[in-house]
Amino acid sequence: MPIPFPFDPDITRAETLPARLYVDPVWHALERERIFARTWQLVGHTAQVQAKGDFFTAEIGDESIVILHDGLALRGFHNVCLHRAGPVASGCGRRQTLQCRYHGWTYALDGTLTAAPEMDGAERFDPRAFRLQPVQVAHFGPLVFACLDLKAPPLTHFLDGIAERTASLAPEHMRWVLRRDYEVACNWKVYVDNFLEGYHLPVVHPQLYKELDYDAYRVEPHRYWSLQHAPLRPLPPDPARAAERRYVPGDGDTAAQYYWCFPNVMLNIYFGQMQTNAIIPLGPDRTRTIFEWYATEPPVEWQADDGWRRLVEFSDAIQREDIEIVEAVQRNLRSRVYDRGRYAPKRENGVHHFHALLHEFLS
Ligand code: FES
Ligand SMILES: [Fe+2]
Structure with missing residues (x-):
């Protein structure tokens, strides 16, 4: 039986998870029992x-x-x-x-x-x-x-409040469009940690950083899920610079909602479209991420549709940037000099919330 790990519910004092939780097969087996066999x-x-x-x-x-x-x-x-x-x-x-x-x-x-x-x-x-x-x-x-x-309590208990918040986007009218799988050489929690903060945006995703209003980026934790607010930046007044932007702020984007649901599902819901990511642990340092897209009006064939092709290419590019950094982190979590770090309270409250749930389920 693994030793319980320390966790401070106060983010301003807390240290991050001990590195062994990301590399040791004992924790992988325990998570299977206590998290994946008990959650939706x-x-x-x-x-x-x-x-x-x-x-x-x-x-x-x-x-x-x-x-x-x-x-x-x-x-x-x-x-x-x-x-x-x-x-x-x-x-x-x-x-x-x-x-x-x-x-x-x-x-x-x-x-x-x-x-x-x-x-x-x-x-x-x-x-x-x-x-x-x-x-x-x-x-x-x-x-x-x-x-x-x-x-286990019903699904609605875990997703409590999401149906109401997404009602105007009508996800129930969306139909499946496509799926893409990626295998990543990291622990599933490294991938989820990375998803749950915008802190890495300026360094890891310079292109995306130009599109999003970093100062307004925030994560709102709820009981078993959190919601990220990532509004688009206003267009710069200089038309040449404005033309470089890929997304134009408008009514549609203000409605975009990025959910993470404990333990391993992301639901990115937009006007007319939804994207899901399921993060599947394959081993202590191997993870499959399954990306699927849904739409209110699915294209007949997405490969033949310019808008859809660009969307999937952009998502691929962001995913490549994330994969590179999470795989490097996974290697370093085995380093003899690293065990725990600290949270940036303003930027990593979503990560801390995830770790609180891990602590609740594992101890
Ligand atoms: S009939 Fe199912 S195992 Fe024999
Ligand atoms: Fe990222």
Whole structure:
């Protein structure tokens, strides 16, 4: 059992997380149990499960799950047959029953076992005692979330207040457009820390820095999520310099909302468009980041659309800048001379808030 780590709830006095939390496999295993097995994880989108029998599989930590539409609602199960642990689904598709891919035991869409071939000689074998083990499923707009812990509070408890704040942007009318995955050689928390502050903007993202009003940048923490305010800079009066700007401040951008939801999901919601990032730990120093875009009016083919191509290229460029710095940080977290640092109270309150939640869940 790892030693509890020190954490000061007062940011003006606090030191940052001990470096071992970012490199030691012991913490990776503990986070799997205490964070990822207990919180809501973004696993897919509603278009994948619209009709009765539509299903897709997903992973939370090392657990395989299957999400399906049973004709009335979304359901989720561990993708583990109760005979000898075969998978009852793979990939995605539409099936009216889940048949195990090992010996063919067959389950109905509500998880009950309906057929178990050649079990007739087995004494006191009662198929009713075998049901696929459920997981919790819920959706926010088009985003499907699942939670392994049946006792965890509902998704709305964790996202409390976001639906109201984003109502005018109507994320529920947005449809999936595209996905991009990146593998990053850092601990998932290094990536999240980096997302949660604008402090690195001037040095790491000079181009983006020109677009955003750095002085007005701030992070507003709530119970399980935080909201970043990053308004655009006013256009400079000099037309030549104004022409270099990629974003023009207008009514649309004032409505942009950048959420981070504990532990590992970012929801960037704009007028007519939404972008999600899911930060998936693969190991103590390996992380997958899944970027997905949604839009109220999705393009027929985003590659053929100039606006969308530019958007994705710009996002790629920013992501490359972030990847370079977080990978360098990850290497240095193993240094013999570094353990803990200090927070800039005005700029890193979002990081401190994340660390407070880590402390709450891990200790
Ligand atoms: S493991 Fe599923 S039928 Fe044997
Ligand atoms: Fe960044």
